[in-house]
Amino acid sequence: MPAKNHYAFVIDVTRCIDCRACLVACSVENNVPMDHTRIWVHDQGVQGIWPGLSRVFVPYNCMHCDYPPCTEVCVSGATYKDTASGLVLVDQEACIGCGYCVEACPYGVRYIDQKRGVVDKCNACVQRLQVGLQPACVATCVGKSRLFGDLNDPTSEVSIALRNAKSVTRLDYEKGEVDTDPNIYYLNLPETDSIQSSDPFGQVVQTSLPRDPHYTVSEQGWKKVAIPLMALACGGAFLVQAIFFTKQLLEGEKEFED
């Protein structure tokens, strides 16, 4: 059954200045432990030949996938796709902290809060949505790069932004049975080969954070999917560039509604 709302992030990478206001806002709003983060700005580093240099910043967090691999592996049912909002949420009362979902997420956006013994990740600040506020990262975004809203509502800011976009990209992950259909829509993301790095977290997450910036690929069992976002983007296992233009998107939306 389609969700009542179809919440999604729309992120214009040309507007992201990597100021990290979103990161701090998220940390404060959600009491994220000092050694963890729920959201990132991926920095591909300075590219090109002097003086024709370029640098692109790609903010990301939980993609709130339509088909999230994390819910499949959750043994307690704590991680679920919320039918009302379309968000992927964690019921931390039910979570036993086994960490399967952390490994299952192809985007590496979940962490175990050791103190509480539960898994945590972006929940689109549901506590704010409930009182009519935007997620903390969106509300404070200095470059207005981050937008959030309901794609089922054609008058929402996100729907309008997608309709007017020159290019829309999703970082879709497809491998074997898995096809995530993520709900972060990137506007103006450059071509695939310019977004490549084996070190997707290096620029943003400090060494004091437990997440090893030099991610290694595990080959054991279902952990095969535990591969970082950008590393695979250049490796080719992602069906990365689901680039579709406004018209195609609208057609897609139509299909979805039907």
Next chain:
Amino acid sequence: MPKTVISRRDFLKLGGAAASVFAVGQFIPPPVAASAHQAGSLDDNGSGYICTICEMCVWRCGVRAKVVEERVVKLEGNPEHPHSHGRLCARGQSGLMNTYDPDRVLTPLIRVGKRGEGKFRQASWSEALDMVAENMLKIKSTYGPETMVFSSTHNLSQPLFENLLYGFGSPNYGTQRSLCFNAMIVANLITYGMEEPARDYSQLQYLILTGRNLTEAISTSETTDLVDSIARGAKVVYIDPRFTKTASKASEWLPIRPGTDLAFHLAMINVIISEKLYNQIFVEKYTLGFDQLTSIVSTFTPEWAANLTGLDADVIQRIAREFAAAAPYALAHNGWRTSNFINSFPTERAIAILNALVGNWGVTMFPSAGEGGGGLGSPPQPPYPRISAQRLDGVPWKYPFVPLKIGVFQQLRDSIVDEQPYPAHGWFISRQNPVLSLPDRKKTLEAFKKMDFIVTMDILMNDTGWFSDIVLPEASYLERYDPLVSMGDQIFIRQPVIEPQGEAKSALWVYKELGTRLGLADFFQYKDEEDYINQQLAPTGLSLDELRLHGSVKVPSTEETNIYQWSTPSGKIELFSDALQKENFDPIPVWQGPPQPKAGEFYLLTGKVGQHTQFGTQNNQLLHKYEDEPRLWMAADAAQNLGLKDGDMVEVTSPVGSVKVALEVTSAIRSDCVYLTPGFGHLSMALRTAYGVGASDSELHVTYTDPISGGQALSQTFVSVKKA
């Protein structure tokens, strides 16, 4: 944590004792929550949003602070505030961590060890303030009031700070501004008769940013305006030896040779005049000295500038044409931290003139709304005593064009060391960290040795406090009232959203208490902070509660003023300045080549990152969490020549100092430059988050002062680099 430092636990243990001793105040502000509840900001449970003003930098964004049971849990931008439009940068978002920093100084501290050892004992306010007053009065009676130096910068309690120093009878007023934007301020005063004209991005189509790294040196609303303009299709030309984040957003990046921005802008003027691309009607009607300008700049051709700047002549020519064609929807931004070389003043003059030539006044540039006004009152006070002593910082006797309230801070420090024209004996420092901000840190510590007495007021044990005799704990910006500020037709309030931590007190309270002990009670005629604000509000008829609830109120706007009048001697925009000529300075900017590094040396560049403000935020754990490790940038070919690789520890040596820091090999910088993030390399071991992180740029910076604006030439230090 070093044993010499008093731990937070010790502080807490002493909290009760200190509280019982604490009876010095004639007033205790009513509990914050009660006032906020009365104003309608908090509900019956003490939860809700309180509006105030950010102080994580000097931009002063409007803030809505979410308070739950007397704790501030989240900060939001105030949508009604013109500087935030509902958004806060990383620093603004992290502000509550400054207040809840475990390293906060929570009681007055009196030094018990040697200076710089970090050994202090706790004291009551009455003991500490008595001791401060006693020392200041002793210095006054023994050596004269002018031997007491006062320094503080750009904060809302500045008028009361000025009462303290001028009431005391000292002319020696240090601000940080000569380490920042003196060149821009003085150039605008000469050209436009105002410190900094306002910029308007709403119709902007063409922007030249000369080192104005707006996406990292963030002024929230202006940064948003820039990103909006780019998204709208405005062309942005960004000039900087570094490929900064702003460069990555610009339409065109010009990696200019450091110190040659003046040549670029003179060539721009040359093209615009020689090709008659200027706005003839505007120039004739509103400017002075066009003919002299024309003859002076005739030799500054793009070909001439190409040799100096390392840019192509045809690129300079094209940009000049594009800029003029886009006018009046064009703007050459005058920058922010503009004091880079001793030729920064003529550079800023050239930028100011470039704008005037294309007639963008009233379209992308306007008179600054300015602070002050708004019909606010103030408590009565007597005139200041007559002060006849010369200022140690050379204003105006050595630097005639530098405003008194801005000063030349590095000269003040040098005069203290040289004891010329007279020695100084005491230093009162409020919310400032000269040990890290002034160039040549060793020399600043030398100046400290000349002092009989140093007192520092701050929320943390900053590096200056670490070398002080007494440290006074100020309430953070979320814990205190400051005097109201008006901007345009709006009045804004900074008000406490929670009670102060420990025994921290507002500057309004401290200055009054100290002033009273110094016999200056007449300069502080207010009962408490609210009384001060009520006296400000009295002539407006506005209520404090209304202001408290909304954070700002609109006052009836004053009558329309003619924007085509400038407060210059001629009343016009002065391309030619008679005032400069009278002091034997060039009345029209001409090329002055700054010194260049010798072979094997690099320009040492500094410049902000989006997560920190100057020297005061490095201990904030939330910013530390998301900051980049502050490393020394070096171009790949330069590193290869020196046999260095990414991550190596290197020793950086300047004529005045040496630091060790990790190397970052990058393609984002010219081969003749290195870059160091400023504000790190703290000396205070009480800053447990920041201590040991990065290296200090002030340890390396050589003191060079621009003779006209008094600005410290912050990029004129040359360093050598070798493997540590």
